[in-house]
Amino acid sequence: MEEERINIMKKRALLIALGLSIALVAGGCGKKDTEGLDNTATEDNDSKEDNNTPDFTLPEKGEYDVSEYIKLGQYKGIEVKVEKLEVTEEDIEEAIQSDLQYFSKTEEVTGRPVEDGDIVNIDFEGFLDGEAFDGGSATGFDLIIGSNAFIAGFEEQLIGANIGEEVELNLSFPENYGKEELNGQPVVFKVVVNSIKVNVLPELNDDFVKEKFELETVEEYKESIREEIQAYYEEEMFAIKINNIMNTILDNSEIMGYPQTLIDYYIAEVNLSLEQNASLYGMDKETLLAAYNITQEDFDADAKIYAETMAKQEITLKAIIESENMDLSEEEFNEKVSQLALESGFSSSEELLEVAGEEEIKEILLYKKVMEFIAEEAIEI
Numbered sequence: 001m002e003e004e005r006i007n008i009m010k011k012r013a014l015l016i017a018l019g020l021s022i023a024l025v026a027g028g029c030g031k032k033d034t035e036g037l038d039n040t041a042t043e044d045n046d047s048k049e050d051n052n053t054p055d056f057t058l059p060e061k062g063e064y065d066v067s068e069y070i071k072l073g074q075y076k077g078i079e080v081k082v083e084k085l086e087v088t089e090e091d092i093e094e095a096i097q098s099d100l101q102y103f104s105k106t107e108e109v110t111g112r113p114v115e116d117g118d119i120v121n122i123d124f125e126g127f128l129d130g131e132a133f134d135g136g137s138a139t140g141f142d143l144i145i146g147s148n149a150f151i152a153g154f155e156e157q158l159i160g161a162n163i164g165e166e167v168e169l170n171l172s173f174p175e176n177y178g179k180e181e182l183n184g185q186p187v188v189f190k191v192v193v194n195s196i197k198v199n200v201l202p203e204l205n206d207d208f209v210k211e212k213f214e215l216e217t218v219e220e221y222k223e224s225i226r227e228e229i230q231a232y233y234e235e236e237m238f239a240i241k242i243n244n245i246m247n248t249i250l251d252n253s254e255i256m257g258y259p260q261t262l263i264d265y266y267i268a269e270v271n272l273s274l275e276q277n278a279s280l281y282g283m284d285k286e287t288l289l290a291a292y293n294i295t296q297e298d299f300d301a302d303a304k305i306y307a308e309t310m311a312k313q314e315i316t317l318k319a320i321i322e323s324e325n326m327d328l329s330e331e332e333f334n335e336k337v338s339q340l341a342l343e344s345g346f347s348s349s350e351e352l353l354e355v356a357g358e359e360e361i362k363e364i365l366l367y368k369k370v371m372e373f374i375a376e377e378a379i380e381i
Contacts, residue, residue: 245374
């Protein structure tokens with residue numbers, strides 16, 4: 001079962017990497033403030049993994065006649081405008097700080113109160129109308145001051161508190177917190193600061209880049225960052241270009257409907273993504289949706305929108321493939337599979353094909369080929 005889960009997730013990562021599938025997105029809903037209320041679970045995720053491993057397979061897309069669902073309009077010579085993305089010094093500095101943060105070490109500090117940016121270990125308990133409420137307490141909880149992980153005022157009011165001191169925080173939950181009994185309610189949190197730690201960044205010098213990145217100098221390191229960001233920007237610009245071209249092609253075309261099997265497939269794909277994400281956190285999907293303040297009805301509505309969007313794109317790409325009599329030769333297929341396996345972190349072409357399936361990979365590579373084709377045929381303005 002564990003091997004099956006890993007294979008499913010590797011397959012999903014592959015599809016995402018190709019830009020032909022998306023991770024779970026729910027219409028405009030960000031992660032809600034959790035205030036520690038849902039962060040107090042102490043169960044071992046590994047022990048829960050087997051119980052939450054998704055037993056979920058995708059349905060077949062089925063065979064369908066593309067011409068029944070689309071009247072293809074102009075798809076060659078599309079005029080497209082793409083904003084040029086160039087690497088800035090700010091981009092490089094941001095990447096450097098991210099690396100330094102990654103290799104930072106925490107050090108405990110004493111003899112001073114809590115400051116902004118500190119990592120504080122706290123015990124806390126929340127009270128509503130003088131009574132402790134469910135889910136409002138934790139012990140040994142690490143909180144970064146300034147992370148805005150808790151409700152407004154919680155972290156700010158801890159600034160100045162000393163180790164071992166108990167402080168009372170008078171706060172109010174947001175009106176739309178997501179739990180009816182707490183929405184907009186004034187509460188008191190009693191908090192004890194157990195310890196204070198700070199992140200200490202390594203010094204950026206030649207020794208650091210030699211040890212961590214196997215480069216000789218800081219300048220080489222900065223140049224490698226520039227090249228990585230530029231490569232990312234090239235992919236981003238291509239994605240924007242393809243998106244704009246596809247939108248124009250869709251405007252030029254008439255979509256007459258969708259095969260139900262295709263809609264079912266993509267709705268199932270979104271649900272599988274939800275199952276996988278929930279499993280990673282040792283949750284069921286209902287708990288994960290609640291943590292993101294998303295109702296099942298909203299999720300299902302967004303899943304349908306996603307399914308129709310993906311179906312529309314797939315039908316359009318297939319129509320262009322048929323119009324151009326496009327295919328992959330055996331040599332071309334083997335070459336691209338080998339390249340894709342390397343780029344996706346698979347040990348071999350055989351492993352990739354075992355995880356994703358030959359027919360599905362061929363379909364993906366054909367979609368990639370047709371996207372490159374319409375991009376080449378487009379006119380940048």
